[in-house]
Amino acid sequence: MMGLEAFLGFASIRARKERESLARSDAAASDCRTAIPSSLPSDVDPLLFPIPRGGDSPPPSSSSVLEPPSYADVVFSPFESSNGASDQGPFLRLDASPRSARAVASDYRRIAVSDPQTEVEASNSLVPGGTTYVTYLITTRVRPGSDDAGPEFSVRRRFRDVVTLADRLSEAYRGFFIPPRPDKNLVDSQIMQKHEFVEHRRLALEKYLRRLAEHPVIGKSDELRVFLQEKGKLPLPTTTDVASRMMDGAVRLPKQLFGEWAAAQVASQDIVQPAKGGRDLLRIFKELKQAVVNDWSGVKPSVVEDKEFLERKEKMQDLEWQLTPASQQAEALIRSQQDVGEIMGGLGLTFIKLIKFETEESVYRSQRIRVADTKNVATAAVKASRLYQELNAHTVKHLDTLHEYLGLMVAVRSAFSDRTSTLLTVQTLMSDLTTLNTRVEKLEAASSKIFGGDRSRLRKVDELRETIRVTEDAKSCAIREYDRIKKNNRNELDRLDREKHDDFLSMLKGFVINQVGYSEKIASVWATVAEETSRYARDNN
Amino acid sequence: MISPETSPPRSSSQSPRSPPAAPFLYISVTDPVKLGNGVQAYISYRVITRTNLPEFQGPEKIVIRRYSDFVWLHDRLAEKYKGIFIPPLPEKSAVEKFRFSTEFIEMRRQALDIFINRIASHPELKQSEDLRTFLQEDEETMERARSQETGIFKKPADLIQIFKDVQTKVSDVVLGKEKPVEETDPEYEKLKHYIFGLEDHLAETQKQAFRLVKRHRELGQSLSDFGKAMKLLGACEGNSLGKVFSELGAKSELLSIKLQKEAHNLLMNFEEPLKDYVRAVQSIKVTFADRANAFRQHCELAETTKLKEINLDKLNLMRSDKVREAEMEYRELKAESEQATRRFETIVRLMNEEIVRFQEQKTADMGLAFHQFAKGQAKLANDIADAWRSVLPKIEACSVSSHHG
Numbered sequence: 001m002m003g004l005e006a007f008l009g010f011a012s013i014r015a016r017k018e019r020e021s022l023a024r025s026d027a028a029a030s031d032c033r034t035a036i037p038s039s040l041p042s043d044v045d046p047l048l049f050p051i052p053r054g055g056d057s058p059p060p061s062s063s064s065v066l067e068p069p070s071y072a073d074v075v076f077s078p079f080e081s082s083n084g085a086s087d088q089g090p091f092l093r094l095d096a097s098p099r100s101a102r103a104v105a106s107d108y109r110r111i112a113v114s115d116p117q118t119e120v121e122a123s124n125s126l127v128p129g130g131t132t133y134v135t136y137l138i139t140t141r142v143r144p145g146s147d148d149a150g151p152e153f154s155v156r157r158r159f160r161d162v163v164t165l166a167d168r169l170s171e172a173y174r175g176f177f178i179p180p181r182p183d184k185n186l187v188d189s190q191i192m193q194k195h196e197f198v199e200h201r202r203l204a205l206e207k208y209l210r211r212l213a214e215h216p217v218i219g220k221s222d223e224l225r226v227f228l229q230e231k232g233k234l235p236l237p238t239t240t241d242v243a244s245r246m247m248d249g250a251v252r253l254p255k256q257l258f259g260e261w262a263a264a265q266v267a268s269q270d271i272v273q274p275a276k277g278g279r280d281l282l283r284i285f286k287e288l289k290q291a292v293v294n295d296w297s298g299v300k301p302s303v304v305e306d307k308e309f310l311e312r313k314e315k316m317q318d319l320e321w322q323l324t325p326a327s328q329q330a331e332a333l334i335r336s337q338q339d340v341g342e343i344m345g346g347l348g349l350t351f352i353k354l355i356k357f358e359t360e361e362s363v364y365r366s367q368r369i370r371v372a373d374t375k376n377v378a379t380a381a382v383k384a385s386r387l388y389q390e391l392n393a394h395t396v397k398h399l400d401t402l403h404e405y406l407g408l409m410v411a412v413r414s415a416f417s418d419r420t421s422t423l424l425t426v427q428t429l430m431s432d433l434t435t436l437n438t439r440v441e442k443l444e445a446a447s448s449k450i451f452g453g454d455r456s457r458l459r460k461v462d463e464l465r466e467t468i469r470v471t472e473d474a475k476s477c478a479i480r481e482y483d484r485i486k487k488n489n490r491n492e493l494d495r496l497d498r499e500k501h502d503d504f505l506s507m508l509k510g511f512v513i514n515q516v517g518y519s520e521k522i523a524s525v526w527a528t529v530a531e532e533t534s535r536y537a538r539d540n541n
Numbered sequence: 542m543i544s545p546e547t548s549p550p551r552s553s554s555q556s557p558r559s560p561p562a563a564p565f566l567y568i569s570v571t572d573p574v575k576l577g578n579g580v581q582a583y584i585s586y587r588v589i590t591r592t593n594l595p596e597f598q599g600p601e602k603i604v605i606r607r608y609s610d611f612v613w614l615h616d617r618l619a620e621k622y623k624g625i626f627i628p629p630l631p632e633k634s635a636v637e638k639f640r641f642s643t644e645f646i647e648m649r650r651q652a653l654d655i656f657i658n659r660i661a662s663h664p665e666l667k668q669s670e671d672l673r674t675f676l677q678e679d680e681e682t683m684e685r686a687r688s689q690e691t692g693i694f695k696k697p698a699d700l701i702q703i704f705k706d707v708q709t710k711v712s713d714v715v716l717g718k719e720k721p722v723e724e725t726d727p728e729y730e731k732l733k734h735y736i737f738g739l740e741d742h743l744a745e746t747q748k749q750a751f752r753l754v755k756r757h758r759e760l761g762q763s764l765s766d767f768g769k770a771m772k773l774l775g776a777c778e779g780n781s782l783g784k785v786f787s788e789l790g791a792k793s794e795l796l797s798i799k800l801q802k803e804a805h806n807l808l809m810n811f812e813e814p815l816k817d818y819v820r821a822v823q824s825i826k827v828t829f830a831d832r833a834n835a836f837r838q839h840c841e842l843a844e845t846t847k848l849k850e851i852n853l854d855k856l857n858l859m860r861s862d863k864v865r866e867a868e869m870e871y872r873e874l875k876a877e878s879e880q881a882t883r884r885f886e887t888i889v890r891l892m893n894e895e896i897v898r899f900q901e902q903k904t905a906d907m908g909l910a911f912h913q914f915a916k917g918q919a920k921l922a923n924d925i926a927d928a929w930r931s932v933l934p935k936i937e938a939c940s941v942s943s944h945h946g
Contacts (some may be wrong), residue, residue, distance in 0.1 A: 353742060523922035
């Protein structure tokens with residue numbers, strides 16, 4: 001059974017190979033001007049690597065362009081899970097990768113970002129003449145549960161909306177590894193409008209939204225749903241800028257400092273959020289103090305990080321440390337491969353020009369022989385060049401996994417810092433409680449010495465007890481939050497380990513298979529020429 | 542029957558009944574050794590001649606020669622054998638001389654070896670006495686000969702001729718810039734046009750080939766760096782996936798070495814032949830200049846002779862007593878003119894033969910270069926495929942274990 005599949009694979013591959021070599025040699029012979037890298041069909045995700053779509057290169061009958069790398073993967077297919085892909089190119093089989101398996105599991109069948117439009121900012125801003133911004137059309141098809149197409153939504157969003165979404169998610173999903181959003185670009189609007197930049201951003205947005213959708217928890221979030229489906233203005237609270245937060249905080253600080261404890265306490269539900277710059281100045285000071293105490297005093301706080309987590313955290317740091325050079329070297333490798341391919345093509349073209357010249361001036365028989373030989377080499381060089389460039393396009397796709405995980409490390413760090421800051425809050429509150437309880441004890445002790453009680457002191461004690469109650473509440477909230485984040489961290493780490501293993505393995509496999517396949521093809525191109533010119537070697541001996 | 546004078550070549554059988562060996566002349570340039578210090582450092586080569594030709598002193602002779610000796614030989618041949626495309630020398634290199642990289646030395650040695658063997662296989666050039674001097678004389682004689690370069694021209698007329706030659710070579714007379722006396726042979730025009738165009742195309746091709754060599758080296762470097770990074774990442778991952786990374790990294794480093802090798806092969810066996818082709822074309826341009834000079838001389842002398850003839854007739858009619866003197870002058874001039882004409886015609890004849898030989902030789906040379914290029918690329922690609930393919934079993938092992946795990 002496997003044998004038959006393999007045989008079919010062989011046959012179809014051979015047929016495609018012949019078609020391709022015919023097409024290519026025609027193209028090379030007739031067209032000396034454009035040995036431009038071949039085009040890839042549009043459903044191949046071009047990602048960050050700009051592939052110039054060649055003009056009059058391989059003819060449209062180019063399933064040859066998607067041509068399966070080689071016999072290599074047909075040979076190895078017994079180990080592959082039977083995807084029933086007998087005549088689907090192994091390239092497509094590779095696409096049945098762990099990533100696409102996750103995509104299938106998400107609520108959203110398909111997210112696409114398209115149609116960038118420039119709109120004018122209808123604002124009363126200080127800047128005279130409207131500034132412009134770009135909006136993108138985001139179409140989503142929801143997966144209802146069956147394979148049939150679910151309802152489709154389309155909304156228009158601008159980049160600011162994406163920032164809002166990202167911020168709300170990072171608040172709501174603390175402890176999760178939230179896929180990082182595309183960078184803001186703080187350049188002037190002139191550059192922002194440029195086509196390349198817009199295109200780059202469009203792709204980045206698409207990727208970002210798809211990653212969000214793939215996340216088992218965030219993919220089901222309301223924030224994402226609202227972003228993708230609600231028409232009109234994005235109904236999420238926008239990020240407050242630092243200035244207004246500072247003003248807010250400045251208003252509250254006096255109350256906090258002058259001892260109106262109860263009023264000044266942060267409401268318990270707010271304790272769940274990290275102390276934001278500006279708003280919770282007092283809290284920030286306290287937590288900072290706690291951090292210093294943790295580090296410098298000999299006293300260990302009663303609640304600390306567990307060892308297992310610290311080990312895993314260290315492993316993550318290690319990984320990030322190694323991913324950076326790996327990602328860079330991958331990029332350098334791709335660039336080098338690209339260079340070789342380009343020069344090979346250039347060499348072929350130069351030979352073709354030489355051939356043209358010699359043919360015009362051809363006088364001697366030996367000249368004609370030489371022209372024929374040169375033609376073989378030129379054609380081979382152009383073919384090899386195209387193969388290199390195709391190989392590269394696939395290599396980019398695979399090695400991009402390294403870049404992605406490097407980006408994910410940022411999310412990991414952020415999730416860990418959520419945990420750390422929550423722990424710090426817990427520790428701070430516990431210190432607070434200790435302090436408060438001590439004060440109560442002291443006051444009660446002092447008051448008991450006075451006959452009939454000390455009115456003012458007892459009143460103070462009541463106030464303190466009230467504060468303690470509020471603080472205990474806050475502490476419970478904080479501990480709950482801390483536990484929640486710990487759980488999220490653990491789940492995410494497990495998920496990351498699993499997915500990383502699969503993704504890395506898939507990356508390596510894809511990379512290797514592509515290299516093998518294309519190298520074999522390139523080898524056969526040159527072997528033909530070597531054979532055709534072998535008589536010169538014999539003569540020389 | 543073996544004649545007692547011919548000694549059989551070393552490599553053939555020693556049987557007394559074998560027929561007299563075909564004449565052969567094998568030369569090899571080997572063993573580059575750096576001599577001297579600092580600015581005066583130079584490379585010396587061993588030139589080994591194996592032959593059964595009677596003109597040579599015995600079956601084998603080894604001499605030590607340096608680059609300027611080769612230059613001497615080249616210039617002598619260029620002087621004596623006008624019309625023949627003298628095989629080109631590798632470039633004088635004032636700068637690289639100081640660095641003397643291994644690669645440079647090897648490239649030069651190869652080029653000199655090809656140079657001397659081309660001379661030895663050219664039907665006319667191989668008979669040159671200068672060649673024999675070069676191949677056989679001891680180093681002192683060679684040095685004397687080299688320094689006597691300027692002393693071989695005795696007649697001032699020759700000196701003036703050199704002057705003119707230099708002038709014309711420099712001022713690009715061959716392209717016919719405002720020079721009155723020029724050949725008008727359409728076929729020759731075509732040839733000139735061909736050679737000039739060919740030089741441009743070949744130069745471009747050679748540049749691309751050189752860039753290709755560089756890119757191979759860069760790719761090799763990238764693979765090495767990539768391999769190291771993968772190994773480190775593997776150490777971080779651990780267990781079976783880590784092993785895959787390590788294996789990948791190791792193969793990557795292995796391929797890096799293979800790429801450097803192929804870069805070297807490309808340089809020696811593809812880029813160098815292209816460079817050699819360019820040099821050969823440039824040598825042809827020198828012959829063009831020689832031909833143009835010879836043509837000009839032939840025309841000028843022919844004209845001068847005619848004038849002298851007219852003058853002579855006049856004097857004869859006038860029965861002047863200057864007749865005898867004039868007649869002698871005329872006869873001298875006529876002889877010179879005929880000589881110039883013969884020189885020119887020799888050059889034309891030789892060139893026609895040389896062009897055919899040139900085309901054939903270049904087809905063979907390029908054919909071989911193409912073969913080496915293709916073979917090298919095919920081997921490289923196969924090595925790459927093999928190296929990566931060997932990682933697959935580990936990958937499969939890893940995915941099987943993860944499915945079961």
